[in-house]
Amino acid sequence: MTSPVLLELSAVAKTFGDQVVLAPTDLRIEEGSFVAIVGPSGCGKSTLFNIIAGLLEPDTGAVLLQGRNVIGATGHVGYMLQKDLLVPWRSVEDNITMAAHLTRKVTDADRLEARQIAQKYGLGEFLDHYPKALSGGMRQRVAFMRTLVTHQQLLLLDEPFGALDAQTRLDMQRWLLDVWRESGRTVLFITHDVDESIFLSDRILVMSPRPGRVVADLENPLSRPRDLDVLTDPTFVALKSRIMHLLHGGER
Numbered sequence: 001m002t003s004p005v006l007l008e009l010s011a012v013a014k015t016f017g018d019q020v021v022l023a024p025t026d027l028r029i030e031e032g033s034f035v036a037i038v039g040p041s042g043c044g045k046s047t048l049f050n051i052i053a054g055l056l057e058p059d060t061g062a063v064l065l066q067g068r069n070v071i072g073a074t075g076h077v078g079y080m081l082q083k084d085l086l087v088p089w090r091s092v093e094d095n096i097t098m099a100a101h102l103t104r105k106v107t108d109a110d111r112l113e114a115r116q117i118a119q120k121y122g123l124g125e126f127l128d129h130y131p132k133a134l135s136g137g138m139r140q141r142v143a144f145m146r147t148l149v150t151h152q153q154l155l156l157l158d159e160p161f162g163a164l165d166a167q168t169r170l171d172m173q174r175w176l177l178d179v180w181r182e183s184g185r186t187v188l189f190i191t192h193d194v195d196e197s198i199f200l201s202d203r204i205l206v207m208s209p210r211p212g213r214v215v216a217d218l219e220n221p222l223s224r225p226r227d228l229d230v231l232t233d234p235t236f237v238a239l240k241s242r243i244m245h246l247l248h249g250g251e252r
């Protein structure tokens with residue numbers, strides 16, 4: 001099963017001052033896949049996303065989306081930033097239509113879509129509420145819906161569930177897998193949680209400490225759909241052990 005390559009990075013590197021943050025990095029992401037990225041804090045994961053999203057230009061290298069150079073361009077990905085806070089004085093509905101609000105006038109169609117998506121994912125009753133009236137998990141879902149209604153094929157999610165408790169996080173992971181399956185999008189997902197990276201992904205990229213580079217590109221052999229039992233599956237445990245060794249030394 002090979003899908004077309006959606007995103008291709010070649011020899012992308014970035015230095016801030018005298019600090020090399022990203023060593024030349026190559027990456028190929030297939031359309032429709034779910035790829036997790038794990039790596040130590042400060043190794044350049046968010047920097048990599050900022051480069052892909054066009055918010056930051058690399059010093060060298062090429063970034064191609066569907067074969068098109070996107071360096072320095074914006075508006076071609078759905079990006080959920082690491083600290084994706086909702087706008088507190090806007091309702092759930094107005095937060096979901098935020099991208100439209102920033103780039104053009106919000107139309108009736110935008111509002112209808114926001115209402116439909118909120119309804120579909122269990123937040124229909126909260127459309128008129130403000131973020132402070134929502135739980136942490138609900139806020140994350142709204143932030144994610146805002147990313148989804150950009151209608152971009154590629155979604156960059158930077159530790160979207162990092163601030164959630166374990167129970168809510170598990171609910172959100174299962175919810176995300178449902179949305180991913182239904183929407184046919186391609187997901188790049190940064191996380192510090194190795195279990196999460198395996199539970200969600202088709203592939204896991206492990207990065208080294210700064211200067212960050214991809215030290216391992218691991219296929220995830222676990223079949224889908226996945227339920228809680230995979231967490232104790234020997235394949236899961238072996239993959240987890242491999243990633244932990246790559247991250248914390250004791251290479252094997």
Ligand SMILES: Nc1ncnc2c1ncn2[C@@H]1O[C@H](COP(=O)(O)OP(=O)(O)OP(=O)(O)O)[C@@H](O)[C@H]1O
Pocket residue numbers: 016021039040041042043044045046047048082
């Ligand atoms: N705009 C910037 N100017 C200067 N230095 C920066 C800038 N953005 C990031 N850095 C530095 O680059 C390094 C990598 O940052 P980055 O945010 O990409 O790490 P990360 O892997 O996402 O870390 P974390 O897991 O903690 O989120 C850090 O040392 C950071 O201080």
Ligand SMILES: [Mg+2]
Pocket residue numbers: 045046047082158
């Ligand atoms: Mg980061």
